[in-house]
Amino acid sequence: MISLDIHRYDPIKEQYFDSVYASLGRMNYAKYHVSKDNLFIRELVYTLYKCDLIKNLVDKNNDKYYLLTYHAKDVDIFKDEMLSAAVRSLVLADVTVLRKTVEEFMKGRAFAEWCEYDRLRNTKAIKKTAVEKARELQLKDEYGFLLYFAERAYDNMRKQRIDPGDGVSAEIPKCIVSALGIRTCPYCNRGFIGVTGGQLLGVQLDHFYNRRYFPFLAVSLYNLVPCCGVCNHIKKDDMTDIISPYEDNANFDKAVHFTYEIPKASIKDPDGGKRRLSIEVSESDVIKRQRYQNNIDMFRLREAYEFQEIEAERFYEKMLAYPESRLREIENHFKENSDYSVTVSNLEEALFREYFADPSDYTQKPMAKFYRDLYYNIKGWKR
Ligand SMILES: [Zn+2]
Numbered sequence: 118m119i120s121l122d123i124h125r126y127d128p129i130k131e132q133y134f135d136s137v138y139a140s141l142g143r144m145n146y147a148k149y150h151v152s153k154d155n156l157f158i159r160e161l162v163y164t165l166y167k168c169d170l171i172k173n174l175v176d177k178n179n180d181k182y183y184l185l186t187y188h189a190k191d192v193d194i195f196k197d198e199m200l201s202a203a204v205r206s207l208v209l210a211d212v213t214v215l216r217k218t219v220e221e222f223m224k225g226r227a228f229a230e231w232c233e234y235d236r237l238r239n240t241k242a243i244k245k246t247a248v249e250k251a252r253e254l255q256l257k258d259e260y261g262f263l264l265y266f267a268e269r270a271y272d273n274m275r276k277q278r279i280d281p282g283d284g285v286s287a288e289i290p291k292c293i294v295s296a297l298g299i300r301t302c303p304y305c306n307r308g309f310i311g312v313t314g315g316q317l318l319g320v321q322l323d324h325f326y327n328r329r330y331f332p333f334l335a336v337s338l339y340n341l342v343p344c345c346g347v348c349n350h351i352k353k354d355d356m357t358d359i360i361s362p363y364e365d366n367a368n369f370d371k372a373v374h375f376t377y378e379i380p381k382a383s384i385k386d387p388d389g390g391k392r393r394l395s396i397e398v399s400e401s402d403v404i405k406r407q408r409y410q411n412n413i414d415m416f417r418l419r420e421a422y423e424f425q426e427i428e429a430e431r432f433y434e435k436m437l438a439y440p441e442s443r444l445r446e447i448e449n450h451f452k453e454n455s456d457y458s459v460t461v462s463n464l465e466e467a468l469f470r471e472y473f474a475d476p477s478d479y480t481q482k483p484m485a486k487f488y489r490d491l492y493y494n495i496k497g498w499k500r
Pocket residue numbers: 302303304305306307308344345346347348349
């Protein structure tokens with residue numbers, strides 16, 4: 118519903134990576150017989166290789182790509198800079214890379230096996246055959262690390278502190294929300310979320326590509342979307358192809374509109390004549406249009422905003438009662454009868470101030486897009 122400015126992460130993203138990398142370096146995963154530095158990170162890079170993920174994450178023209186894929190099986194000989202380059206490409210992958218990585222992962226063998234493991238893991242022991250039990254153990258050996266990574270690495274990351282730039286360090290989730298400077302949920306734009314008095318208020322971090330099916334993206338910065346509890350709960354493990362608020366070439370403001378209208382009654386449409394609030398998508402690219410629609414459907418925005426239909430109605434009545442011609446009359450009345458000057462725009466502001474919104478308000482004011490769209494819609498303005 119609202120696009121977020123990824124450049125707001127520029128001041129913190131290197132710190133984010135350094136902090137996550139250091140915390141991964143301190144983690145244990147007891148699989149190696151020999152003692153070696155960065156064991157956990159070695160296991161991570163090896164798993165990325167094994168799941169055929171490196172090729173989408175690391176730029177193929179980079180010499181580290183060659184070294185990584187060539188030596189991946191012999192993870193012991195990785196140099197620290199190679200490990201760091203691989204993890205960096207995972208942790209700071211942009212939205213395009215994330216999407217491509219996910220698409221490719223879903224086509225591969227590793228995804229099918231990971232899903233099989235997930236299914237067996239979530240089946241009660243008593244309902245499993247001996248063959249299934251054996252298969253689960255086998256898959257655990259292959260993919261157990263990913264499960265551990267998804268849970269532990271994320272929990273660890275949340276506790277790390279970085280300095281968002283004011284000399285005071287804070288836990289990463291707070292820094293993420295502060296850096297974005299958002300005060301409403303980007304998925305629904307309905308409620309307040311944010312950092313108040315150093316505390317997170319109503320914010321949850323959504324894994325855009327969920328941790329259940331894409332565990333390796335558990336700490337990827339652009340996979341974390343601060344949102345309200347309702348949206349996070351609704352979305353959960355759903356894998357519908359929606360548009361990320363970080364997606365650079367998406368423009369919700371242009372493509373998605375709230376409209377409020379009175380359709381003409383007809384035999385076919387008994388509801389005609391009754392005012393209707395709707396959310397429309399205007400986008401010529403068929404696939405993209407469907408993806409915008411998926412966002413509306415997934416977060417049940419049509420239903421969610423139905424609560425606000427009464428607001429739309431009030432707004433509509435007020436706009437009808439004070440058309441521009443009437444405001445012009447009032448302006449003239451003041452001009453002729455008073456020293457005090459009142460302009461049409463003064464009046465509009467006084468009457469509709471609560472509805473005025475600018476696209477820059479979308480991340481700051483709940484419902485800002487809703488009101489702005491209705492204002493344009495009722496005025497009959499094209500955008
Ligand atoms: Zn929300």
